[in-house]
Amino acid sequence: MKKKRHELILDFIKNNNVSRQEEIIKMLFEHGFNVTQATISRDIKELKIIKEHFGKNDIRYAVSEKIGNDDNYKMIFTRSAISADATMNIIVVKCYSGTANAACIALDSMNLPGLVGTIAGDDTIFVACKDVNATSHIIGTINSLLKD
Amino acid sequence: MKKKRHELILDFIKNNNVSRQEEIIKMLFEHGFNVTQATISRDIKELKIIKEHFGKNDIRYAVSEKIGNDDNYKMIFTRSAISADATMNIIVVKCYSGTANAACIALDSMNLPGLVGTIAGDDTIFVACKDVNATSHIIGTINSLLKD
DNA sequence: AAATAAAATGTATAAACATTCGTACCGCAG
DNA sequence: CTGCGGTACGAATGTTTATACATTTTATTT
Numbered sequence: 001m002k003k004k005r006h007e008l009i010l011d012f013i014k015n016n017n018v019s020r021q022e023e024i025i026k027m028l029f030e031h032g033f034n035v036t037q038a039t040i041s042r043d044i045k046e047l048k049i050i051k052e053h054f055g056k057n058d059i060r061y062a063v064s065e066k067i068g069n070d071d072n073y074k075m076i077f078t079r080s081a082i083s084a085d086a087t088m089n090i091i092v093v094k095c096y097s098g099t100a101n102a103a104c105i106a107l108d109s110m111n112l113p114g115l116v117g118t119i120a121g122d123d124t125i126f127v128a129c130k131d132v133n134a135t136s137h138i139i140g141t142i143n144s145l146l147k148d
Numbered sequence: 149m150k151k152k153r154h155e156l157i158l159d160f161i162k163n164n165n166v167s168r169q170e171e172i173i174k175m176l177f178e179h180g181f182n183v184t185q186a187t188i189s190r191d192i193k194e195l196k197i198i199k200e201h202f203g204k205n206d207i208r209y210a211v212s213e214k215i216g217n218d219d220n221y222k223m224i225f226t227r228s229a230i231s232a233d234a235t236m237n238i239i240v241v242k243c244y245s246g247t248a249n250a251a252c253i254a255l256d257s258m259n260l261p262g263l264v265g266t267i268a269g270d271d272t273i274f275v276a277c278k279d280v281n282a283t284s285h286i287i288g289t290i291n292s293l294l295k296d
Numbered sequence: 297a298a299a300t301a302a303a304a305t306g307t308a309t310a311a312a313c314a315t316t317c318g319t320a321c322c323g324c325a326g
Numbered sequence: 327c328t329g330c331g332g333t334a335c336g337a338a339t340g341t342t343t344a345t346a347c348a349t350t351t352t353a354t355t356t
Contacts, residue, residue, distance in 0.1 A: 002304075015278060016261050017285060020342070036306055041344055045201045051343095052198045056292075059314090060261070076253050098246040102224050102253050122246065150334070168312070184336055189314055199313095207344090 002043075005033055009043055013061045019051075076106040078145055081125075086139045091127040093142065100125050112138055150191075153181055157191055161209045165202075172209075224254040226293055229273075234287045239275040241290065248273050260286050 005028060012018060012027050021040040028035060044061070052062050080103035084093045095103050104120035107127070114134025119126050129135040153176060160166060160175050169188040176183060191197075192209070200210050228251035232241045243251050252268035255275070262282025267274050277283040 014261065015282075018261075022342085037343075038307080038345080039305060041342095042305085045207075045344085048201045050198045050200045053193050053196045062259075076257060079253060080250070096249055098228070098248070099250045099253065102250045105224070170312085185313075186315080186337080187335060189312095190335085193314085 001033070005035070006043060006047055008033070009040075009049075010047060010063060013049065014063065017058065018061045019059045077103050080106070081142070081146060084139055084142045084146065086135050089129045089131055089135050091125075091129065091135060091139050091142065093125040093127065095123050095125065097123045099123070107142075112141060114138060149181070153183070154191060154195055156181070157188075157197075158195060158211060161197060162211060165206065166209045167207045222254070222258075222293055225251050225258075228254070229290070229294060232287055232290045232294065234283050237277045237279055237283045239273075239277065239283060239287050239290065241273040241275065243271050243273065245271045247271070255290075258289075260289060262286060 008028060008031055009024055012024060016023075018024060021037050021044070024040050025035065025037060028040075047063070049061050049063060051059060054060050080095045080099035082094045082096065084091055086092075093100075093103065093107075100120040100123050104118050104125045107115075107125065108118055114130045115138055116128040116130055118128070127138065129138055156176060156179055157172055160172060164171075166172060169185050169192070172188050172191075173183065173185060195211070197209050197211060199207060202208050228243045228247035230242045230244065232239055234240075241248075241251065241255075248268040248271050252266050252273045255263075255273065256266055262278045263286055264276040264278055266276070275286065277286055
């Protein structure tokens with residue numbers, strides 16, 4: 001039953017602003033589970049759920065996933081970028097109009113080794129790389145992102 | 149003095165396993181700051197520091213990478229979006245021409261609870277929400293973003 | 297199946313944390 | 327100056343969460 005309960009909890013906090021364990025107890029009760037706060041506390045620990053401050057006056061539980069975050073960036077990038085080309089140590093990435101900024105931030109956040117800096121216009125990103133070697137490495141990474 | 153204190157706190161939690169606000173008080177004291185737990189609580193809120201479960205029996209404070217990125221997202225969003233309106237479980241966000249896509253991606257990336265899906269045209273975003281309740285919550289969040 | 301070990305949970309309580317309320321300290325307009 | 331609006335803070339208190347210990351449930355061994 002623990003498994004099912006955990007699933008419910010995860011689902012619940014993903015789809016609602018949950019800020020107290022009591023709310024989870026209530027939700028579980030409505031789904032036929034009858035557990036105490038101590039159990040929820042342990043569940044939260046096991047599920048590695050975190051409590052985050054959001055906006056100015058909200059606190060909410062959230063699933064802690066650094067990996068999930070990476071995926072997020074990749075998603076942003078692949079949804080924004082169209083193609084990439086390299087000359088010397090510069091890579092030029094073409095994006096859909098208006099998305100270069102977002103794609104650029106996503107790219108930056110990947111912390112690619114050998115990447116020196118980026119600048120974004122409306123639909124184009126310039127990526128400055130350390131040297132030709134790094135350039136081919138990075139464009140390889142970018143192209144593999146573009147494929148999915 | 150608050151600025152300096154905040155810096156110390158961030159530095160501290162990045163480089164140590166900090167699991168209680170008391171530890172922060174102690175550290176600050178050693179650096180010449182004399183504040184109470186109430187202040188630390190407020191600092192943690194302002195700095196959007198989270199408490200994460202780590203390993204099997206550790207809890208520690210950490211800087212939420214997600215939130216840091218959130219700031220980026222927020223920036224993209226607020227620079228693109230103009231206004232928002234809701235009917236039933238749909239929110240319509242008006243953006244500057246050509247920016248809806250970027251704003252939409254930013255919005256998606258915030259992982260707002262109750263948000264089911266989004267779609268962007270050139271200057272408009274449709275946001276589908278789970279129900280009316282979620283809708284009002286989400287438009288509240290959007291409006292608070294638009295204010296700054 | 298009885299005996300034993302291990303996991304899951306509840307109870308009660310302690311610990312950790314957030315918040316309310318009051319005060320002090322600005323910066324500034326009148 | 328004087329009063330107003332805002333920020334920062336401590337003390338006290340309320341709220342929320344974690345945990346020590348006891349108990350029940352489930353699995354494992356013999």
